[in-house]
Amino acid sequence: MNTSRPAIGAVVLTMNNRPGEFPVAMSSLLAQEGVDLDVVVVGNGCEPELVPDGVKTVALPVNVGIPEGRNIGAAGVGGDLIFFFDDDAVLPSPGVLRRLADQFALDSRRAFVQPRIADPRTGRTLRRWVPRLRASDPARAGTVTVMAEGVVMVRREAFEAVGGWPxxxxxxxxxxxxxxxLWDRGFTGHYAGDVVVNHPATDPARHAAFYRLNARNRVWLALRNLPAPLVPVNLAVWALVTLWRFRDPAVLRTSLAGFVEGVKGGYGTRAPMSWSTAARLTRAGRPPFC
Known part of the structure; x- marks a missing residue:
């Protein structure tokens, strides 16, 4: 076991809308042992409130969105590893961050490590929190090709090499x-199913713009990252899944509007992954068209 103290920069976003959950989240974060921790709280469109003494803050005048807020936070902390932490999550024991950090020492290619996320009341791990297609056993660890963004640790060198979050x-x-x-740069991801972090089982559709942004960003994801022949395959699979999951005409109309918005552009720089990366992702258990 690595006996040195990993240097970790922790990034927490807040909109001051969780006055009960936020102090508990911060208390659990600051209680972590065996690591050198540098923490910043980013107020997304606000001046952060209820921030413990000694914790850095960044106040953004407008809500720039979650990924950009996290990019700004990552630039404001030190550490070879960056831990992105939702403001309503809880680290249930003081050794969680050290256990996640130790996973990176086992493989120099690991760019990100995600713990198992579980609802604090029920202990249930939602399907969308398990970063692989086969999710029947959420405690099973292994190599993964995607992540749950709200609670994840990333190797800074790799994060900066690819330009951070979109x-x-x-x-x-x-x-x-x-x-x-990250995979296209030769890195991999790891799911640490035996390391548990608590997070309430909220519904992403609670966000008013969920269906539009979900559809738009699926299009952007394909157009930014996939080889041209895989783009229509990816989007066709997504469209079929959407039709199967959602029968509400209003939801389908909003999803279609997001799809059209995505096709019109705005996705940024197109940098399609190599075919070898697509093959690696497929061998790892999740082809990049599903």
Missing amino acids: GHFFLFHEGVDLAWR
Whole structure:
């Protein structure tokens, strides 16, 4: 076991809308042992409140979205590893960050490590929190090709090499974009199923713009990252899944509007992954068209 103290920069975003959860999250973060921790709280469109003494803050005058807010936070902390932490999550024991950090020492190619996320009341791990197609056993560890963005640790060198989160996504699918770009640089991801972090089982559709941004960003994801022949395959699979999951005409109309918005542009620089990366992702268990 590595006996040195990993240097970790922790980034927490807040909108001052969780006065009960935020102090608990921060207390659990600052209680971590065996690591050198540098923490920043980014107020996304606000001046952060209820911030513990000694913690750095950044106040953004407008809400720039989650991925860009995290990029700004990452630039404001030190550490060879960066831990992105939702302001309503809780680290249930003081050794969580050290256990996650130790995973990087096992493989120099690991760019990100995600713990198992579980609802604090039920202990349940939602399907969307398990970063692989086969999710029947959420405690099973292994190599993964995507991540749950709200609670994840990333190797800084790799994060900076690919330019960080896609800030213009604002919300949704930024973790897939980052993971694909990391894999295209020769890195991998790891799911630490035996390391648990608590997070309430909230519904992403609670966001008013969920269906539009979900559809738009799926298009952007494909157009930014996939070889041209895989783009229509990826989008066709997404469209079929959307039709199967959602039967509400209003939801389908909003999703279609987001799809059209994505096709019109705004996705940023196109940098398609290599075919060898697509093959590596497929061998790892998740082809980049599903």
